Amino acid sequence: xxxxxxxxxxxxxxxxxxxxxxxxxxxxxxxxxxxxxxxxxxxxxxxxxxxxxxxxxx
Numbered sequence: 001x002x003x004x005x006x007x008x009x010x011x012x013x014x015x016x017x018x019x020x021x022x023x024x025x026x027x028x029x030x031x032x033x034x035x036x037x038x039x040x041x042x043x044x045x046x047x048x049x050x051x052x053x054x055x056x057x058x
Contacts, residue, residue, distance in 0.1 A: 002017040008029070015027040028036070036043070 002020055002022070004015045004017070006013050006015060008027075011029055013027050013029050014033060015025045017025045
């Protein structure tokens with residue numbers, strides 16, 4: 001994963017990319033970053049459930 005810190009309208013933004021040439025990066029600012037950290041356990045559970053479903057399809 002690649003990341004880059006930049007600014008949008010004078011505010012800090014973090015950009016996450018799957019690789020250097022990712023055409024659809026994921027970007028967010030400080031307030032959304034805080035929200036993500038508060039919800040990290042829910043996000044981990046969601047990913048685990050989705051991975052289980054994907055494995056079951058194989």
